[in-house]
Each structure stands twice: as C-alpha cells, then as structure tokens.
Amino acid sequence: MDTKNPTWTFLQTFTPQFQALGSELEGKLEAAKSTPTPVLLQELSVLLAKATKILADATGSIPTYDQKQYEIQLKGFEKSIETLRASSAPKSKFAFKRKAGATPIASKPVPESPATPAPESSSSTPNPSNLVLSSHLNKYLTRSDLPDHPPQTDLSICDLEGCIVNLLVPLDQPTVDDHIKISALHARNLKNCVLLLPDVEGSALLHDMVNCVIVLGCHQFRMHSSKNIDVLLSISSTPIIEDCSSIRFGYYPTSFHLSPPESPAPLSVQDFSHIRPTPSPNFSLFTEADQDTLHATLEMLRDPSGSVERLQKALPVSS
Amino acid sequence: MGLLTIIRKNRQKEKEMRLLFLGLDNAGKTTILKKLNGEDISGISPTLGFNIKTFAHGKYTLNIWDVGGQRTLRPYWRNYFEQTDALVWVVDSSDRARMQDCKQELHSLLTEDRLAGASLLVFANKQDLQGSMTDTEIRDALDLPSITTHRWKIWPCSAVTGANLVSGLDWIVKDVAGRLYYSTITSQDVQPPQATLEAEN
Numbered sequence: 187m188d189t190k191n192p193t194w195t196f197l198q199t200f201t202p203q204f205q206a207l208g209s210e211l212e213g214k215l216e217a218a219k220s221t222p223t224p225v226l227l228q229e230l231s232v233l234l235a236k237a238t239k240i241l242a243d244a245t246g247s248i249p250t251y252d253q254k255q256y257e258i259q260l261k262g263f264e265k266s267i268e269t270l271r272a273s274s275a276p277k278s279k280f281a282f283k284r285k286a287g288a289t290p291i292a293s294k295p296v297p298e299s300p301a302t303p304a305p306e307s308s309s310s311t312p313n314p315s316n317l318v319l320s321s322h323l324n325k326y327l328t329r330s331d332l333p334d335h336p337p338q339t340d341l342s343i344c345d346l347e348g349c350i351v352n353l354l355v356p357l358d359q360p361t362v363d364d365h366i367k368i369s370a371l372h373a374r375n376l377k378n379c380v381l382l383l384p385d386v387e388g389s390a391l392l393h394d395m396v397n398c399v400i401v402l403g404c405h406q407f408r409m410h411s412s413k414n415i416d417v418l419l420s421i422s423s424t425p426i427i428e429d430c431s432s433i434r435f436g437y438y439p440t441s442f443h444l445s446p447p448e449s450p451a452p453l454s455v456q457d458f459s460h461i462r463p464t465p466s467p468n469f470s471l472f473t474e475a476d477q478d479t480l481h482a483t484l485e486m487l488r489d490p491s492g493s494v495e496r497l498q499k500a501l502p503v504s505s
Numbered sequence: 506m507g508l509l510t511i512i513r514k515n516r517q518k519e520k521e522m523r524l525l526f527l528g529l530d531n532a533g534k535t536t537i538l539k540k541l542n543g544e545d546i547s548g549i550s551p552t553l554g555f556n557i558k559t560f561a562h563g564k565y566t567l568n569i570w571d572v573g574g575q576r577t578l579r580p581y582w583r584n585y586f587e588q589t590d591a592l593v594w595v596v597d598s599s600d601r602a603r604m605q606d607c608k609q610e611l612h613s614l615l616t617e618d619r620l621a622g623a624s625l626l627v628f629a630n631k632q633d634l635q636g637s638m639t640d641t642e643i644r645d646a647l648d649l650p651s652i653t654t655h656r657w658k659i660w661p662c663s664a665v666t667g668a669n670l671v672s673g674l675d676w677i678v679k680d681v682a683g684r685l686y687y688s689t690i691t692s693q694d695v696q697p698p699q700a701t702l703e704a705e706n
Contacts, residue, residue: 316636
C-alpha cells in the first residue's frame, strides 16, 4: 500500500517523532533557563544529538523544505543550549557528541578500544633526569666534568662563559668503544665558548649564544637568537637559523671524525628570519682560507693540557 | 529506498579526516609523518612551510598537514585550522627548557574557534632519548588536565624507533570517527534506526 508514496508514509512516522523530540527539547530548555543544572544540560545535549541524528537519517526521505525547516529549528536549539552551557559552566562544547557516539559503539560486541590501549606509561621506570653541563666560567671542560651518565645520552649545555667544551674522542685513546654517544643536543646561553663535539645521533637545538665556535655533526641543526657564531657542521639536512646575525658556516674538520664521510654534503643554510629570494644578511659561508685557519686553531685547542685562554684565538670576535 | 542507499554509499566513500600536526620546532612532526609513511628519516630538514601526506588508515583516508614549528612560522598556523578534525600536538620530551613555551602555544591554540571540537592527541615524542620526560611529567608540565574544551590523550612515542606511533593514530582516528561518522557506524554495525521505522509501517 505504501509503495506508491513512500515519502508520505515515512513522513507519517517521522513527523510526529521528530516533533515530539522538538517539544521535549523546548520544554527542557525552558526549565534549564530558570535553573541550569549540569544534568539538565546533559539531557538536552543527548536529546539534541538524537534529533540531529534522526533528521540526518531522514535525509532524502522527507521534502527538502521540511528538512531545511527542521535543520533551522535544531540550530536554534543548539545555540540556546550552547549559551546556557557557557553561562552555567565552562564545559566541553562537544561533550554531547561523545555521549551520542559512545552508545552505539558500546553496544557493539567489540570492547571499547581493544586495538588502542594507552601505551604503558613510562613513569613506572625510575625517573632519569637529563644530563646537564652548566654554570662554568673560564674552564676547559671534558667528559670527566659531566655528571655520571650512560654512554648513550642526550646532553644539555647551558650557562657557560669563556669555556672550551671538548667531548671528542681523546687523541691518546682513539679506539675506546665506550666513548660518549650524544643522541640529542640542547645548548643555551653560552658566551665566548668553543664547543668541540662529536657526531650527534639526532638534532641540535641552540639558543642565546654570543661569540662562540660550535663544531659538531648532527642530523638537524637549529639556532635561535644568537650572534657572532662560527659553526662547523657535518650535516646531511639544511641547518637553519632564526633571529640570528653574523653567523658563519663551514665544514666539520675531517680530523675530528672517527670515520670521515666520503664527501660532505654541500652546506645550504636557511634563515627563517629572512624568507625572501634575496640572500640573507645574517649569515655567510666560510671562505676556504678562513676555514683552514680556524681548523688549525681548533686542532690546537683539542689538546686539553694548555690554558683555556687559548680559545681567544678561535673566537669570532676577540675580546 | 534507492536514493537513501546512494546517499549512504556516498557517505561511506567520504570517510576522510583532516589531521593537523603542530608543535614547537624540533619536536619531530615531520619525522613522525615520514616514519608512519615508511620513508627515510635521516635527511629531514626543518620544515619551511608545510607538508601534506595522505594515506589510508584502516577504513579511513587521512589527510595530514604538517606545518613548520619555527617561531617565525607559528603565526601562519591559523591558516590551516579550517576543517580540522583532529589536532596532533607533538612535543620534544627532552626539551625541558621550553616546556613552558610549549604549554602556552598549545593552550592558546585550544582557544581557537575553528579548532573547537577537534580531538587532541599529544605525542610525547623522543621517548627513546635517555633524559626525556615521561608522559606523566609532560601531562603535568603542559597542564593537560585543565583542558575541558577538547577530548585529549597523551601518547608517549618515538619517531626514530616508531614506537607507539600507529597506536596513537588509532586512538585519534577512532575518536574522530566516533564523533564524525557515528551515524554511519550506527547504520553499519547496529540496527539502522531507519529500518526500524519502516518495519513499524
């Protein structure tokens, strides 16, 4: 009997059902306006979600005009509920969607989220703090100045002035297997320092450096808010600077490598403070002659027996 | 019910989600993406601009936008907010010095109207580093429990080893699906309400 006009038959059940929901919403809204309780708001949200869903499912089965009218009606409700919610408590805007979504999912035979249990919290392991080398003045610092650490570690270097930090494999015992392997480097607030570092297995992130020489190998290099820095790198990606000035880039000295790469990748530096086609005024590349001079000076600084004042010869600006 | 069937089928085809990867620079956003996609992660340069990756994850097609996190680029994040279903906030767990910065950037993002309702996954990346903070420490450092406007979860992971990347994605996809496609889920897995109505006639 209803094959002739399925829309009409559908409307006969849909319209009263939807209107009942609508009037229920309206009634509850009125009640909530006088006394907005979280429970009432929750009920409203659930009702609204129910009505929205019924309407969405009816798409195509009811006349477009009706559909539009109902949608406008629901939008109005949604707005009133939001206003109420905002005025009563700063509650999750979309909480009702979770409730609406949770019900059908929960009724499935599959438990809530078997595929995605939260990974075991790493807090169960004893809480290791990171390795920090900090607060030294005019010193030659080597691995022995670091606190106790495992051979593979990430390292933070901060608040140094007038120091040489040499974590290269010592010249007199070049075959030691348990030499420090740095997996990531953070450096901050260094002034008039020379850092001689081995290949870092990860990224290097440097902040607030003034008048320093940085020698290291790494996967990624980022330097922020620094000036007068000479950087000698062994890197396969693009080193970047941001908010920096007077930076010179050159190649990592071959003699510092345990096993030098066949041919170092050409250095292409990016300045995020100067994203334009014109060359950045904030950095330059070393000329071969300057780089050779610096390499020779650093080679001497590698020997820890001399005085720390020798670093003056290497610094970009001598004081 | 020819038309309804067509509409249903169309909706099932369009199971796409848009995920936005944000976080401070050096967090590992691009590395996570490349690792998930099975690409080489050794020569990744800091992102200037953005990367887009599209890949299938279970029943869904994910459109992932990875936007550079350098300070200069952060003002441009807002250009990518539109239509975002989920926000993935990537944290360098070893970057203790910038946790405060990280917290502020995250919380200011969450006040964005155009991100309202987006699910939030916080990837506590670089758990392979010996001195990294645990997910619990980061949860507190970023004050995640104070977030009431978004559904969130923190997920310890490592882009380098690949640990927990896929399971984190599973969570966010499931969460978004529950929100976005619950009617389709209902019509597939549970008895469709439409059918009930018809039966009553």
